[in-house]
Amino acid sequence: MTASVSSRGGASGERFPDRPHLPVTIPPLVCAILAERAVLTGRLPSGPGTRTFLVPLLVLSAGVLLLRRGRGLGRALVWPCVLVAVASLGGLAACGSLAEGRRGLEALSSVPVSSLELRTVEDSHPTRRGFLTRAEASLDDRRIADVYLSTREELSLGHTVSCVGRLRELGDDDFAISCRARGIVASVSVSHVRGSSRPGGALGPVLRLREALVGALDPGSSPERALVAGVCCGYRTALMGDPSYELIKLCGVAHLVAVSGSHLSIVTGIIAGALGRTALRPPSRIALLASLSGIFVLLCGSPVSAVRAWLMSLVAMGSQLAGRRAHSASSAGVVALCMAMADPHLSCDLGFLLSVSSVLGLCALSRYLSWALGTALRLPHLERLLVRRAAGRRALHCGGALVDALAASLAAQAATLPISTVAFGRLPLLGPFASVLLSPIAYAMIPVGLAHALLSNVGLGMRALGLALDALAGAFGRVLTLLAGLPWTSRTLMGGPWGFLAAMVPLALVLAFWPHPSRRTLRAFMALSLGVPVVLTLCAGVLQGPRVCVLDVGQGDAVLVQDGRSAVLVDAGPADDSCARELARLNVRRLDAVVVTHLHDDHYGGVRSLVGCIPVGSVLVGQGASGNVPPSLGMPQDF
Structure with missing residues (x-):
C-alpha cells in the first residue's frame, strides 16, 4: 500500500521508461521544509521581526493570487506566489512552535521536577552514562513541553514517571540546536525515580500489548533477539547497545531495523490476503485493513516513517473507494506537506526527511534504474537459450526480480544521499547490494516474529517458531558480518553544502535531461562505478602516509x-x-x-x-x- 513502482520492461531493457510526473505538491513541500528549518535551526530569527515580515508576505501572495483570478493576470505569477505563501505559512508555524517552546521552558523552570508528570513518548536510547528518553512534561494534566530524561535505567514507551532530578536548559552547541529544532526544550537529569505507571488512556491497551510482545521476544537475551525486536516491533534499545548495530549502519541497512513503509506493506499484504478470503464488502474490508494496519503502527511505537506510510496507504485506500487510480508520488507529496505544516518540527526530523525522499526516489528513479541495469546486464544469446526450458524461464524471472530489487535500493539511496551525506558524511557503497541480500531475511522475520510473540503471550508458544526466528536472525548476522568485513563497504564523504551539492547535482541532471544511453555506455559506466571504489580502496593503504x-x-x-x-x-x-x-x-x-x-x-x-x-x-x-x-x-x- 506504500510506494509501488511498476517494473514492466525494466529487467529486460525492452522499453525505455517515460519521464516521471512531478506532483505539484513537491515544490511547495520543499519550500515549506526549507522555511521551517531556517527558523527552527536559528538561521532565520524567530522573533517578532520575522513574523512582522512573513505576515505581509503571506497577505501579499494571497492578494496577488486573488487578483490573478479576478483580472486574469499571467500564469507566471501563480507558482511564485503559491511557493512564497507556503514558505511564509511554514515559517510562521515554526515561529509559533519556538515561541510555545520558550513559554514551556519558563513554566518548567518555575516548578520543581518532582511536581511534573513525565510521560515517555519514545523508547530509551542507550548512552555512555545510561539512557536518554524523550518525554512529555505535564502539570495538573496540562501539557507543558517535551524534555529529555537522562536516567540510569531504561524507561518504557508510554509510561508516566514521577522523579527527583534537576532541570537543565539546553546550551548553544549543535546537539542543543538539534534538540530545539525537534521540539525538545530542556533536559532533566534524573537522580531518583519515585514511581512509574503503565500506559493508560485510549492507547494504553495497545502500548501494553507492545510491552508483552517485546517481552516475549526477549531482546536482552542475545543480539539475535534484539534484532528481531527491532524488525518486528520497532524496539531498538537493546540493539543500539550492541556492537552489531554499528555493523548495520556501516552496511547501510539501518532501514531494515527501523519500522517503515516496507514493513507496513508486508503486514498490510498479509492482512489484505486474509480479508480477501472473507465475505466482507470492499468498503468494510478497506476500513478493517486501515484499522489493523494503524494498530500495527502503534505497536511499533509510531515512528514517523511508519506514520507517513500509513497515511499514504489511507490516501490509496480512499482513491480505491472513489474508483480512482492511486499515484504514489502524489500521495507522498500531499501527506508529507500536511505533516510538515501540522508539525513544523518534522522538518528537522531526519527519519521524516529520509522516509519522504526515499519514497519519492522510488517513484521517480526505480523504473529508470531497472531499465538501465537490465539493459547493461542483458545477454541476448543466453536469454534465447534459457527461454527454451521452464527452468531457464524461471531463472530469467528471478534475475529480473533481483534487478528490480537492486534498482529500487539504488533509487532510494540516490534520493536520500544528499541528506545522508550532510547528516552522516558516509556513503555505504555496498548498501544497495546489502539491502537486496538482507531484506528477504528481515521481512521473513516479521510474520514469524509476530506470530511467535502473540502465541507466547496466550500460552501457545511453539518451539519451531522460536527456532525459525533464531535461524533467520543468525543468518542475518552472518551475512552482515561478511559484508562489513569487505574493504569497500563504506567510505567517508565530504559533508556540509559541498557534499550536498555533489550528491544533488547528478540526481537533478538525470531528472532534468532523462538521458537514454546506449548499452555500451551503460556497461562502461557500470564498470567505472564498480572499479574506481575498489581500486581506490586497494590503493588507500599504500598511499596513506604517516x-x-x-x-x-x-x-x-x-x-x-x-x-x-x-x-x-x-x-x-x-x-x-x-x-x-x-x-x-x-x-x-x-x-x-x-x-x-x-x-x-x-x-x-x-x-x-x-x-x-x-x-x-x-x-x-x-x-x-x-x-x-x-x-x-x-x-x-x-x-
Whole structure:
C-alpha cells in the first residue's frame, strides 16, 4: 500500500521508461521544509521581526493570487506566489512552535521536577552514562513541553514517571540546536525515580500489548533477539547497545531495523490476503485493513516513517473507494506537506526527511534504474537459450526480480544521499547490494516474529517458531558480518553544502535531461562505478602516509597511529561504540594492535565494542597491569 513502482520492461531493457510526473505538491513541500528549518535551526530569527515580515508576505501572495483570478493576470505569477505563501505559512508555524517552546521552558523552570508528570513518548536510547528518553512534561494534566530524561535505567514507551532530578536548559552547541529544532526544550537529569505507571488512556491497551510482545521476544537475551525486536516491533534499545548495530549502519541497512513503509506493506499484504478470503464488502474490508494496519503502527511505537506510510496507504485506500487510480508520488507529496505544516518540527526530523525522499526516489528513479541495469546486464544469446526450458524461464524471472530489487535500493539511496551525506558524511557503497541480500531475511522475520510473540503471550508458544526466528536472525548476522568485513563497504564523504551539492547535482541532471544511453555506455559506466571504489580502496593503504589521529570518543582517550597499511590504537575510550564509530569514519579496516595504557574505564572500555567490528592483531596491556585485567574485557580470547 506504500510506494509501488511498476517494473514492466525494466529487467529486460525492452522499453525505455517515460519521464516521471512531478506532483505539484513537491515544490511547495520543499519550500515549506526549507522555511521551517531556517527558523527552527536559528538561521532565520524567530522573533517578532520575522513574523512582522512573513505576515505581509503571506497577505501579499494571497492578494496577488486573488487578483490573478479576478483580472486574469499571467500564469507566471501563480507558482511564485503559491511557493512564497507556503514558505511564509511554514515559517510562521515554526515561529509559533519556538515561541510555545520558550513559554514551556519558563513554566518548567518555575516548578520543581518532582511536581511534573513525565510521560515517555519514545523508547530509551542507550548512552555512555545510561539512557536518554524523550518525554512529555505535564502539570495538573496540562501539557507543558517535551524534555529529555537522562536516567540510569531504561524507561518504557508510554509510561508516566514521577522523579527527583534537576532541570537543565539546553546550551548553544549543535546537539542543543538539534534538540530545539525537534521540539525538545530542556533536559532533566534524573537522580531518583519515585514511581512509574503503565500506559493508560485510549492507547494504553495497545502500548501494553507492545510491552508483552517485546517481552516475549526477549531482546536482552542475545543480539539475535534484539534484532528481531527491532524488525518486528520497532524496539531498538537493546540493539543500539550492541556492537552489531554499528555493523548495520556501516552496511547501510539501518532501514531494515527501523519500522517503515516496507514493513507496513508486508503486514498490510498479509492482512489484505486474509480479508480477501472473507465475505466482507470492499468498503468494510478497506476500513478493517486501515484499522489493523494503524494498530500495527502503534505497536511499533509510531515512528514517523511508519506514520507517513500509513497515511499514504489511507490516501490509496480512499482513491480505491472513489474508483480512482492511486499515484504514489502524489500521495507522498500531499501527506508529507500536511505533516510538515501540522508539525513544523518534522522538518528537522531526519527519519521524516529520509522516509519522504526515499519514497519519492522510488517513484521517480526505480523504473529508470531497472531499465538501465537490465539493459547493461542483458545477454541476448543466453536469454534465447534459457527461454527454451521452464527452468531457464524461471531463472530469467528471478534475475529480473533481483534487478528490480537492486534498482529500487539504488533509487532510494540516490534520493536520500544528499541528506545522508550532510547528516552522516558516509556513503555505504555496498548498501544497495546489502539491502537486496538482507531484506528477504528481515521481512521473513516479521510474520514469524509476530506470530511467535502473540502465541507466547496466550500460552501457545511453539518451539519451531522460536527456532525459525533464531535461524533467520543468525543468518542475518552472518551475512552482515561478511559484508562489513569487505574493504569497500563504506567510505567517508565530504559533508556540509559541498557534499550536498555533489550528491544533488547528478540526481537533478538525470531528472532534468532523462538521458537514454546506449548499452555500451551503460556497461562502461557500470564498470567505472564498480572499479574506481575498489581500486581506490586497494590503493588507500599504500598511499596513506604517516598520521596520528586523536579520536572523538567523548569522556576518554583514544589515539590512532597509522603508516601505510599498519595501524595501532592507543587506548579505546569509554565503554560504548564511539571508538568503533570513529575508526569506521576514518576507513580503518584492521588494527595491528590495541595498546591499553592503564585500566581506567575511559581508556579500555571501548575495546569490547571492537569485537566483531574490526580485526585486531593483538591487545597489549601496560607492564604491571596485565594481572589485573577485568574478566569482563575478555582478553585475549576475544581476539
